[in-house]
Structures are given as structure tokens and as C-alpha cells.
Amino acid sequence: MADQPTAPAAPSGLAIVVFAGGFDRVHYALVMASAAAATNRPVTLFFTGRALLALRREDEAGAPGWHGLDPADDGSAPAERDRFFTGNGLAGFDELLSACVALGVTVMACEMGIRALGLPSGAPLRPDVPVTAGGVVTFLNDAPKGGAMLFV
Known part of the structure; x- marks a missing residue:
């Protein structure tokens, strides 16, 4: 009997670069992150x-x-x-972001992105979301090794 080829291993984690500012895109990045974390995959969200x-x-x-x-x-x-989503039984923005926090998703804010938006250093970010500040190198070092990387 011939050896069966083995299927490639599924990515062990997920890193998402969230750079588009459209609500649907950011909302879906939170959907992906919370689902991956709920299935015990390490997740990093890099907002820029x-x-x-x-x-x-x-x-x-x-x-x-x-x-x-x-x-x-x-x-x-x-x-x-968001009201449309929640009215149709879908998770709302705050619910998804809270789930990401509860599930241990690493949330990063790009320092270059903060400056590019003209936000003050130490911009007033949500107190309920532990945010790690850093740049692209920090993100790449933190992203799960062997994991998938998505750009949203």
C-alpha cells in the first residue's frame, strides 16, 4: 500500500492586520479573532x-x-x-471586542498609525481593552509563529 500524503497542518494561530477603517471590515476582523481565540488559537490584532x-x-x-x-x-x-447586526441576532461591535479581550486576544495599536492619524501620543484609547503599543516589528515578533496572517 502506497504511503498516503499527509495534509498540511492547520495554522497554529492567527495574526490580523486591521488597517481598513470601514465598519464592516473591522467588525469582521473581530469576528475572525474571537472565533480563532474560542478554538484555542493564539490571536494578535494589529490596528493601524x-x-x-x-x-x-x-x-x-x-x-x-x-x-x-x-x-x-x-x-x-x-x-x-451595528443596530442592524444586533437586531438580527448577530454579535455587535462591543460584544465582539469584549469577547476578544476575555479570550486573551492580543490587541496592538500601531504607533506609526497613531501619528499618521494626527492623534496625540498616548491617544485616549478604550480603558476596557488592554492595548499594547508598538510598531510593525513588535507586531511581527508577537504574531503567532506558524500562524496565518490576514490583512483586513
Whole structure:
């Protein structure tokens, strides 16, 4: 009997570069991260560009920073799209981000991205999300070895 070829091993972890600032893209990056973490894979989310707005603290009126993300793919405002998702039994933005935190996902904020957006050093980020500041080298060193890397 001939030896059967072995299937390649599944990636052992997941690293996601979240650089697009559209609500649907950032929301789905959180879906992917929380699902991977729930299946015991190490996950790193690296936020840069306009996606960094997802990590901003609430504004003076109490609106979450992610409300400042770019419109969803259907043109709706982030808050409106989130209400649509939750109204249809899907996880909302804050629920997914909280799940990522609870499941031990590493959340990184790109220092270059923060400067490129003109945000002050030590930008006011969400207090409920432990965020590691760093650059691309930090991200690459932290990304799970042998894992998959996605760009969203």
C-alpha cells in the first residue's frame, strides 16, 4: 500500500492586520479573532490606519470611538449597521471586542498609525481593552509563529 500524503497542518494561530477603517471590515476582523481565540488559537490584532478609531475612548457625548469608523459597505453609519447586526441576532461591535479581550486576544495599536492619524501620543484609547503599543516589528515578533496572517 502506497504511503498516503499527509495534509498540511492547520495554522497554529492567527495574526490580523486591521488597517481598513470601514465598519464592516473591522467588525469582521473581530469576528475572525474571537472565533480563532474560542478554538484555542493564539490571536494578535494589529490596528493601524483608520481602523485605530475602533480603539478610541468614548467622546464627550458618550459615543464609542468606533462610531467614527468609516461607513459600512452598504453606506450606513457604524452605529446604524451595528443596530442592524444586533437586531438580527448577530454579535455587535462591543460584544465582539469584549469577547476578544476575555479570550486573551492580543490587541496592538500601531504607533506609526497613531501619528499618521494626527492623534496625540498616548491617544485616549478604550480603558476596557488592554492595548499594547508598538510598531510593525513588535507586531511581527508577537504574531503567532506558524500562524496565518490576514490583512483586513
